[in-house]
Amino acid sequence: MTSKARMKILVVEDDPDMMEQMRIYLESEGYEVLAASNQKEAEPLIRPGAFAAAVLDLMMENPDSGFVLSHKIKKMDARIPVIIVTSVTRETGFYFDKARDPKDWIKADAIIHKELRFEQLKGELRRLTGAGEGHD
């Protein structure tokens, strides 16, 4: 718990209610939230040491805002886990097949579907930040 308490998560989400809910969930899990409501706002926050992991909405002011941000984060520090939240597959039938599309194209460590986000998010964050193992 102690390492998680200090862990800062960058959350970029353009729906104010979704942002609020994400904040409540993540804070209840002991994370600290660094919030941005769109790609433009998030870009200046991408600095070394500013956050330990990122949760990004995919479609914001641009349809690929989440990918662009993820790419920038990974370019800065490839070890920072990035989770992209999307409902794209449901709406367009377009699927990000991890087996076929190498992760380095997607440039994210996990894709989470909006409908499932909170429970799945907890698990992915634990896995990717190694929070359960007590180091950061």
Added chain:
Amino acid sequence: MTDPQPLHLLDVLIVDDEAGMRAGAERSLEGFTVALPDFGETVAFSVRSASTGSEALEELGARAPDIVLLDYKLPDMTGIDVLAAAPGAPDFLTIMITAFASLEVAVTATKRGAFDFLAKPFTPEELRATVTKAARSIYLQRKARRLEEEKRQVRFEFIRVLAHELKSPLAAVEGYMHLMKERMKGPELEAYDQMIERSVLRIGGMRKLVMDLLDLTRLESGRKKRAIETVDLSRSAALAADAVSAMAAARKVEVRVDAPASLPLRADPGEVDMIFSNLLTNAVKYNKEGGRAVLELKAAEPGKVSVRCSDTGIGMTEEELSRLFGEFVRMKNEHTRGIDGSGLGLSILKKVVALYGGEVRASSRYGEGTSFELTLRDAETPAAETDPSLKGA
């Protein structure tokens, strides 16, 4: 004759047991072209032939032709039998050839989908005239099918975006419900006030979207019942300004109506309210603190009123302005964050204004404000009548 239009081949199958007939028909169509300037095409014909019913069915099975010239009296069966057994019969046009133009044959053949008849003996000119008619009909059908497909795509796109617009507030409310269910903020109800308030707000947005959608559907189907009476537009404008005053006060925007003491127009009061409310709501919503929204009405000539609604708001870029009247278009930028709307308001405005013979024009300067201008004419009195251009959706 030189023709710059592209040449397209229509596949013709001639079914007749008389070799002379088949050869004659082939010769008549050889090198024959039909110009279809409406479709930007010129059509020529490639000809196949069959001498019996079973040969005809084989040819039909191998490849569906565009046009079939079908003799009624074949050695092994009738032309009607061929049509009944033909695979994909509705996909080609049949011209029945018959020696004795009997009414009975004509009726049965028509039931089976024959397009036209040729009575034996016929001249090459008669054959060409009939085939020309058939070619024209094929292209008309194709065009109709293409238009239908385009309409279908537009409808799909509309439903797709609509589903998305309904899903976002649903997801937000559902999320809050889960948080409350899990008592994320402890046992005190007060701790959840903000979640409840936001949920109510998002549900309100959904309701507005559904209501706007119903308005739009009624307008597009031309089934909206109209109650045309003499409406005092100055009074309607004042009422609409009253209706937005609370929202305007909350955003510290001044709302003003500039209109003569009275301004009569033959109109449906509900539609007039839709127009003014729509204009004023936008002018207040997309404004800045301390800004102004002005609705001006002027009598242009008897039975014609010009309306202008301008604001000192956030304005739009050229690019945003060009997308403004699309359905579900909501400008997403740093200034519009937190402004909610169905994205259907201007589509509705445009359609209602069209009922009064008017057009909505928008102009805007980024960061300085936007103004909408339109003219309204006396509505025609018969209540059921609507603009024909709005029908057929």
